[in-house]
């Protein structure tokens with residue numbers, strides 16, 4: 001039988017965390033192999049302009065930023081490959097990862113940088129207006145809606161946080177909540193209620209978007225399924241989803257400590273997981289900051305940890 005390929009530093013995921021880990025690991029001669037995953041470049045490839053990544057004073061597009069990180073990693077010899085990690089066996093060392101359900105590679109250190117995926121409602125219009133008014137990240141895209149009207153969907157802490165962030169930039173923010181109450185913590189609810197330019201639309205469900213060249217408004221149903229159900233339209237230029245993220249940690253759930261939502265739990269201020277030699281970086285382990293720059297920082301830490309682990313083991 002053909003032997004599995006053995007990899008000293010295997011990185012899964014190609015967002016800022018994965019590529020930064022690859023830059024550091026390749027410069028440390030760890031011969032990293034990086035599998036790009038389902039969405040090469042990660043979540044940033046779905047945004048347009050990135051204006052808050054240090055080093056780009058006039059901004060950079062998300063896809064360009066990721067292309068730059070990739071070529072920087074390749075310049076030092078990182079082996080970047082197409083392929084999706086579809087299964088994991090972290091029981092025995094070296095750890096085994098199945099790629100594309102067909103091939104197994106073995107890793108002496110593993111950096112999980114598989115990210116998180118923003119949840120969408122599933123409306124066809126969300127795709128139709130992708131990059132034209134629909135966003136799942138207020139910190140990334142809110143700036144483009146300065147002094148305009150926007151809507152945020154969701155009733156949790158993220159939705160409240162996004163609504164408050166946008167309230168500081170926009171003329172008016174509608175918070176669209178499907179239930180008659182917010183699920184968010186009391187303090188966040190109080191802040192949203194106190195914000196003079198945030199209007200909460202309880203018991204409203206978005207059913208579609210409209211607009212000629214981009215989003216100009218949302219079709220909503222008020223009190224869907226009730227006797228007094230009615231259709232309501234609101235005029236907005238931005239439509240922000242804040243109905244939760246799903247960390248891409250499924251294949252590791254039998255081995256790694258996850259929180260209730262599925263985020264990989266790491267040691268405080270470290271990418272170390274509960275399994276030696278396995279590190280988690282970026283959004284798959286971060287339910288708090290979720291920024292490209294914080295992901296990149298944790299990818300750097302993961303590569304440094306991998307280097308220490310390998311050298312302690314003499315590998």
Ligand code: NDP
Nearest residue numbers: 121154155156157158159161178179183242243244245287
């Ligand atoms: P949550 O799961 O807490 O909330 C999701 C919200 O989206 C809920 O109001 C939910 O409605 C709504 N929703 C879900 N699906 C749909 C849908 N199809 N249509 C309409 N509405 C929908 O996710 P969050 O991202 O807000 O928070 C995740 C976790 O992170 C929470 O534990 C939160 O407390 C924490 N967090 C903490 C923060 C902080 O402390 N500063 C900041 C951000 C997050 P419904 O209530 O009806 O189910």
